[in-house]
Amino acid sequence: MSLTDCLDPVRKALLDDLDAGFAELYSEHRGVVFTTALRMSGAWSDAEDLTAEAFLRAYRALTGYDAARIAALQPRAWLLTILLNVWRNCARTRSRKPPPDLRDEPIDTPDPREGVEDAAVRRETGDELHALLGHLPAEQRAAVVLRHVVDLPVAEIATVLKVPQGTVKSHISRGLKRLRALGGAR
Structure with a gap:
């Protein structure tokens, strides 16, 4: 072998x-x-x-x-x-x-395979999620994204972030708690 x-x-x-x-x-x-x-x-x-x-x-x-x-x-x-x-x-x-002058920035072009309604919903949801995630500290943001968007197990997130599993769980828990508070304030 x-x-x-x-x-x-x-x-x-x-x-x-x-x-x-x-x-x-x-x-x-x-x-x-x-x-x-x-x-x-x-x-x-x-x-x-x-x-x-x-x-x-x-x-x-x-x-x-x-x-x-x-x-x-x-x-x-x-x-x-x-x-x-x-x-x-x-x-x-x-x-x-x-920050750059935004007038010089090209506008993101939509995916031609996606319908207008789907694109609008995706854009609105994505913008809302990004706004909420932007309020989290980098460590919490990374842990929440890796766990709940990418669906990685805690052990693999610990490997990626180079922190103990308990720290990953803490980052996820605190990040979600903060997201819930921010989401409720909207």
Whole structure:
């Protein structure tokens, strides 16, 4: 029995051929990475940028990993850790720069496959959720998004955030309590 016999298909593919394996990694995890990025940033275009940057950094990191490290990788938790680090870095950079003139910003274009009513509901719900999540501290926001939007188990969230499971539960509980209070105040 070899090392690759007990691995999931993505890690096996990464070990066999990094480029083809990375395409498989991307296909399997792009949805969860984008959804997390969208809920953390609140803007479709920012989520696209964050997702692209996270996968770019993941690929660069994989080129330096040996077979044992790739075999031990937990792809979803690893990618979400990278994404949250990219998001924190972007947030830190934005806080140091003045906001751009919004008149120069392109307007988000709607998905042509989506109906007008569905787009309006999604936009309204997304904007409301983003506004509420924006009131949470970063740690609580990340924990709530990973648990209730992405539906990760607490153990995996602890791995992503690099904190104990009890801390994750605390962040989720406090975040939800604050969201309920904020939602009731509207």
